Amino acid sequence: MDRTIKVTGKGKVSAKLDLIRINISIKEINKEYSKTLEMVSKSTKSLKETIIRAGLDIKNLKTLSFNISSQYESYYDKDNIYRSKFIGYCYKEKLYIQFPNDNKILSRVLYELSRCEVEVEFSIVYTVKDVNKIKNSLLEKAVEDSKNKAEILSKAAGVSLGKIKNINYSWGELEIYSRPIQDFELMKSDTVESYDMDIEADDIDLEDSVTIEWEIS
Template identity: 35%
Template sequence: MNRIITVKGRGNVSAPPDWIKIIMSLEASDIDYYKAMDMAANQLKELRNCLYEHGFKKQDIKTTSFNIDTSYENVKDFHGNYKRIFKGYICSHELYIGFGADNKKFGKILLTLSNCKARPEFSIKYQIRDQKSLKEKMLKEAILDAKEKLKVIAEAAGVEIGNIVRIDYDWSEIRFEREEFHSLRESSYKPSIASIDIEPDNIEASDTVSVVWEIK
């Protein structure tokens, strides 16, 4: 039976974010289906008009989800029994925009969203656009880390290492992003958000690779 040794290597990367993603949520509700849909359409129009002020075009404002659901409430009657009462329709719309990291532009957009008649709820994500090069760097570091660990182990154990038998990697998705904050639709502090001078920290990520070598 061939003798083998498995060593796990870890690669780490850190880089400043160069992309800002703003995820916006709209919600419209009414007892009447068509009125709820009209409200949703008007909210979208208002939000788009707000973003047009900052140079965004219609195709830049992407929709990730659009749902309309019925709403019910459990109400207790005089006999102590609960009945489901129809409350209306709720239309939920989630969209996002993205732009190169620019704190001045970022602050102006936040101020506009905070005062927008559509009353969007929004969250901010800092991201890195060129993720491919970072992933490659991370994997190279993981392999080198495994080799260095193997050298130490082999010297300490007094064994000679042969060829690589296999490399195990799970190919799980790594996201180079970080959510900075989340603004509630009814928040009273939204107008003050734009005045915050945010300097995002580097985005860090790590990954592991298992390398199997033969022992001579």
């Protein structure tokens, strides 16, 4: 029978949020398909011009999803029969743009979005530029923690710690983000000349774990 000890180690790091990501959604409906395509072209052009006015590189504006679908509305007719009628073609597009965590840049982007000809919905997310660096640091600390615990336990039990027999780690997508700004509404007004943001996003604490099985003798 193999003599082993199995220990779970935890890695913890505090990540400084150095990147801002603005998720943008556009949705418009038109009864004619050709008009819908025209709206797509107009919306894309307007949004790109908005990003350029904000002083950002248009190459950083990325599309997450895009689709045009037929939309129907359900109703009951005069005979109380459930029916549906065609209301138009719905154009939906989701995009995002990222830039350094800088309040001046954020202020410019929000101000230009408020002047954009296209109605947009958006959310502001703070994240990190080098996600892999954070992931690697977490794993290193988790393995180190497992080894330290295994050495303490084996010493207390009067046995010797041997080679690693197995490492169990559940690979998953590590989400590193914070939303300190919520329910922010853009004001389309001639009296609003700028947005002066003064947001200091707090560091985010992250944790990951790994289980290592060691031979003991």
